[in-house]
Amino acid sequence: MRELTRRDVLKLGGGAAAAAGLGVPAVLRAQAKEVPMLGLWSFTGAFSDVGPVLDRGMKLALDERGMKIQGKTIKYITRDDETKAGSATRRAEEAVDADGVKYIVGPWSSGVALAVSEVAKRKKVFHYFSGGTEDISGARCHRYSFQWAASPYTAAKTVVDTFMQANPKAKRWHLLVADYAFGWSVEKYVKEVGKTHGIEFVGADRHPLGEREFSNYVTKAAGNKPDVVVMINFGLDAVTGAREIFNFGLTPKIPLIMTWSSGVEELVQLAPEIRENIWVGSNFYYTADTPVAREFVKSYQAKFGGPPGYAPAAAYGMTRMLLHAMDKAKSTEVPDVIRACEGLEVDDLVGRMRVDPKTHQTLRPYFFMRCKKKEAMKHPMDFADIIATGSTPLPAEYAACKDIGAL
Amino acid sequence: MKPWVAILAAVVLLPVFVRHAIATEIWIFAIFGLGLNLLMGYTGLLSFGQATFFGSAAYVAGYLLKYYGINLFLALGIGVVVGAASAALVGYLCVQRSGLYFIMLTFALNQMFFFTAYQWTTVTGGEDGMPGIPRPSVLGLDIHGPLAYYATVAALFLLSLWVMQRIVESPLGKILKAIRENELRAEALGFDVPRMKLVAFVVGGAFSGLAGVLYAMLFGIVPLEAIGFVFSGNVVFATLIGGSGSLYGPVIGSFVFIWLSESVSAMWARWPLLLGVAFVIVVLFFRGGVVEAWARFWTWRAARRAPDRVRIDAPR
């Protein structure tokens, strides 16, 4: 083989310089006039269906302010986390290093969020997340991450209390839980609250995230002869699970509770017959009766055709809280915004919302719905009615966040 | 001498042109490739499950780093040992078979380790991987800064390259090459072929393990993909594209592969499509890898310039 000549080396060098597009560290262009924000959403992978709608929600909230805050332009970028912790970590770091991002909203998956939270802590950037793992505001809490979704305790309490009020005799419960961060958290509190009602948990199975083969779990559930089947899972898992539970004849004879659902996004994938006798708990439902929610649903519906589910609402809600914090801080510097966000109290998307400064958990209502029979539906998207909301916060003795640390 | 000059130059100049994290990743992947190439290029064994050793080392060392705060040297040592041990286990099951069966077995065993990591969520974190992996200081020096870590990894790469060079030029290396050329003859000559193959496995596994630990500390996370078959496939491709016939093939391949995948993946989420197309094109048209393509290109140019003075010394 020919040896490298001087010309070759020069050519290679030129090529390498061209490859500088790989991200020569961004020279602080962020500082002066821009506030770069990252929407870390899933466009591929298990949660790829929500990426686009999350993007919509965040954009709506930013557009309301004309893409400006505190006199500066907001630069909104999105990155695909592929619903994978490894990819999310790299994209987030890349965004911080190469694009100067200071504010991260997302991701959607609670497991991936824990990895992103580590990045936020390491890189000292602001991070807002909505999801079911209590660790973000619990065991893994730190000054840089905030949790928008209701605490799994709040969710469990709302769901269990309301359901038992309506069905006092349904004491045999079978649980089908996603083997995932949010699954474990919600399951723990459903059992805790269930104990206070004298509920007997005749069975509890965990299925891997992204499971498609529910037959085994359903036959096991049926074998336990429960009064209620309770699913703690999400998205396509919940849809597939609900469908199999119907196929095997459990619903509508016995009720199915979807404890931590995204509401519209899941219900729209189920045929009306399958939805009969399904009870749904969610962080947001589009018939929520607050001024902000009504406006949001109106704009969303006008722009995109259908009502928003939990996902876009969460993206919208988190971005609004972030902007409120910047308003309160009168600054876009991360430490100022963090301090402003701690203790922030507003009447926003789901009602009265307050950020607990000790844990960074947002204290807010959780919704519980009952699905309608086909005949009772007034229009094709009229899946359910909100029958209750609950905002009981996590009792102090359960709080795993002992010291949220310093900036 | 010349290749070493080029490599040293690359090590020094790379962080100037490329983001430090990516530059570090290139050298880590090169170490990984060196391990694979001992099996593939030198012994003629296509191991399609190298991620088993890479990932296992990453998880074990990562776990100890995270929960027991072990120091850097211990972590690296454990990575090497775990890589070698898992390779011994897999190698033992696989060296009895050859050809297609061998490839399938390495793949299936890789899947076994993958699903174990996937479903053992309490230890490995399952699909979310193992985040929060610290980067302990080396000899009192803090290597948290991207450039400092780059320097550490680059130094370890150079060391690995030197060690691998010693190995392939040693009697062991020659025996492995003999096995690749003609296994029956090697056996007839009295070499314990299965045992030699196992040794190649273990050494290759050790290198993969080292790469795995360094990877865990790079992003502070051990993602599930690190033990998956896509990772195994990537290192095979990178080594082939660099040219499996030489010691430096994996190094070149790592450059090309990481550079391509990093720059394209930021632009288009569907970049694995291009990767797949690249695989197909390379195997159909550029089988010798970059080394052969480079040589063929110069032959073509020379032929164009002086058509009546045909080159007699064929490339390669």
Added chain:
Amino acid sequence: MKISLLVSQVLNGLATGMLYALMGIGLSIITGVLNIPNFAHGALFALGAYSLYTVIQLVGNFWLALVLAPVGVGLLGVLIEYGGIRPLYKAGHDYQLLLTFGLSLIVTEGIIIIWSPVGMSQLPPPLLRGGVDLGITFYPKYRLFVMVAAGLLVLGAWLFLEKTRYGAIMRAGIEDKEMVSLLGIDIHRLFTAAFALGCAMAGIAGALTAPIRGLNPWMGVDMLGIAFVVVALAGLGNLLGSIAAGLLVGVAQSLVALFWPEASVAVIFAVMAAILLVRPQGLFGIR
């Protein structure tokens, strides 16, 4: 242990086992006749499922889709064999592996581009919706159908290979390619046919699976590993063995899921490793 639960699990295992057997036979034919590692087998499974979905969207007929999907995948197999594999007959396993691996990436990403990365659902045809009371247990009609349909296909494959002239040629091709070509048979056509047949079997397995598991672009990834396990357990080239191995793996997985659901997939590979330690030629292999 409730008897009804056990029966349901065994039925589940037989249904998935039949699908595993289909995948195993298809892969066995390809590896046996062509002697190449087909890492695209899982992606072709997924493509079969998506083809079924699209045909139903276009034409509304499940049964027609069930026929067209594997035919489509089989035709793609012909193209792949002709364009990609034929040039690489002599190239060695490294390159064949990379080719099929690259193809699997292309097919999977292609599915994402054409159909979107979002998982989709496919309902069974109206005839097969709901369940049937079997006395001991209540069981979905569609799964019973899959058991029967896959079983018939497996039987058909076996009959083709054992009882027809073309099948005999294929089996001979697995045994001794040179002899077959010396006997005057066009070895290239044999290879193309074998590959296409293997692909079509992966395609129909995917199509049958769609109403059970839904569709997502990576649905073939797990199937690839399991197909390899089935082939390894059966012994390379042992087609009949693939059937038994497939059923075994399916039922074993279902039963393990009863006691240790988290380990149900890893256990399959561990069992394979254990069996191969004791019997390197696989459960039924002779070589």
